[in-house]
Amino acid sequence: MKTKGVWATAMTAVVAIAFVLMAGQAAAAPGVSATHASLQKAPTAAGPSAWMGGMAMPSIAPKTTVMSLCAMGVYGPGGIYPISKKAAYVENWSTGDIAACGSGIATTIATPPSGYSAEGYYGIAGAKDSGKLDLILLSFEVPGGYYCLGASSSGCASTAAFVLPSTFCSSEPYGFCNPDGVVLSKNLAFTYVDVVNQQMVSCTAYATSCAVDAASSAFSGYKPVNIAQLGSKLAVSDNSCSGLVWEGSTTSMKVVASIDDSLQGIAFHSKVLYVADDGSCTDTAAHIINLKTGASLPTPLTAPDQIVGLDSDLQFGSWYTGEVFSV
Numbered sequence: 001m002k003t004k005g006v007w008a009t010a011m012t013a014v015v016a017i018a019f020v021l022m023a024g025q026a027a028a029a030p031g032v033s034a035t036h037a038s039l040q041k042a043p044t045a046a047g048p049s050a051w052m053g054g055m056a057m058p059s060i061a062p063k064t065t066v067m068s069l070c071a072m073g074v075y076g077p078g079g080i081y082p083i084s085k086k087a088a089y090v091e092n093w094s095t096g097d098i099a100a101c102g103s104g105i106a107t108t109i110a111t112p113p114s115g116y117s118a119e120g121y122y123g124i125a126g127a128k129d130s131g132k133l134d135l136i137l138l139s140f141e142v143p144g145g146y147y148c149l150g151a152s153s154s155g156c157a158s159t160a161a162f163v164l165p166s167t168f169c170s171s172e173p174y175g176f177c178n179p180d181g182v183v184l185s186k187n188l189a190f191t192y193v194d195v196v197n198q199q200m201v202s203c204t205a206y207a208t209s210c211a212v213d214a215a216s217s218a219f220s221g222y223k224p225v226n227i228a229q230l231g232s233k234l235a236v237s238d239n240s241c242s243g244l245v246w247e248g249s250t251t252s253m254k255v256v257a258s259i260d261d262s263l264q265g266i267a268f269h270s271k272v273l274y275v276a277d278d279g280s281c282t283d284t285a286a287h288i289i290n291l292k293t294g295a296s297l298p299t300p301l302t303a304p305d306q307i308v309g310l311d312s313d314l315q316f317g318s319w320y321t322g323e324v325f326s327v
Contacts, residue, residue, distance in 0.1 A: 044298040066300055069315065070101040077317025077324055079124030079181075080265075080309030081135060083153055088315045090324055091124040093308070096122075096146070098135070100153040100180040101324050113161040118142045122308060123182035123192060123226070126151070134318050136184045138192060143169060144207065147188065151288050162206045172197045177210075181226030181266070183234065191250060193224040195239055200224065202250055218246055218253035227307070230268040237263040241281035245273070245291060257291050265310025276316060278305035288316065288327065297327045 014297075054079030069088060078093035089109075096118060098110040112118070119140035126133055131153070138145040143164045150157025169177035178196040188205035191213070198219045203210040215234075223239035236253065238244040242257030245266070251316075257275070265276030272292045279286045287296040288307035297314065308318030314327040 070106040076322045080311045082233040082313040096121040110153045125184040127184040127185040138179040140178045183229040195225040213250040215253040228266045237266040265307045279304035
């Protein structure tokens with residue numbers, strides 16, 4: 001197993017949000033540059049990464065036509081959670097709003113609680129309890145998030161905001177928390193991965209307390225960015241150019257795939273694990289890989305892109321176009 005990427009640039013700011021850098025790249029020539037900047041907050045000593053890669057894009061598997069669900073606007077789609085096979089809840093990266101996306105329309109059904117303004121909403125997850133769906137959204141800008149309790153396509157029965165414990169965040173390796181992908185339990189406890197601190201973290205409901213999970217030891221030297229769950233099994237994607245995929249639990253993780261490209265979205269679909277390959281390290285079109293067969297699903301994407309959201313119905317968002325699709 002070898003790493004294909006190297007850090008190439010140092011930041012002059014104390015903390016920078018890579019969103020700004022990526023927006024500039026997109027305006028110039030989306031997906032053409034070999035430079036890849038992630039959507040997460042960067043640590044003090046690291047800037048956008050110049051990657052060197054050369055893995056060919058996997059073969060495309062024949063499948064049904066890709067359907068457009070809605071347009072969220074450029075740099076809009078964050079995490080995605082399914083409503084049905086033709087509709088999804090989509091988190092707005094910039095505002096934290098939740099949109100019901102389907103039939104070509106994006107309808108805002110929820111906004112962050114009053115006074116809770118931030119951007120950097122990367123992770124969304126849901127859990128059902130007695131037929132009721134609860135959603136959680138995380139922002140690395142606060143850092144914290146909010147619950148949409150009793151979610152439906154018409155809104156939330158209620159919302160509740162929370163902030164990650166300041167004492168915990170200040171004790172992190174980089175002195176702050178950077179929550180990215182997240183999974184949610186019925187009791188509203190949650191587990192997230194942190195691409196900056198290279199950790200998996202579990203928190204009680206409303207983040208009254210948080211602790212680093214033992215499985216974090218597997219991520220040293222890599223960039224765990226998104227997480228999926230199937231029963232008691234967890235899977236994590238790697239945003240570095242090694243493109244690792246881990247499976248396991250909060251106790252331990254093992255590598256099950258090495259893609260040699262930058263990964264983000266990850267989901268179990270019909271018990272098979274799929275991962276979104278940005279194509280940023282190899283300068284190939286972003287695509288979604290079936291890790292059981294190694295084949296890529298057809299998408300309308302023709303250049304590197306950021307696929308943050310990928311749900312269990314294989315609905316996904318394009319960062320550069322702002323469009324949400326269903327495979």
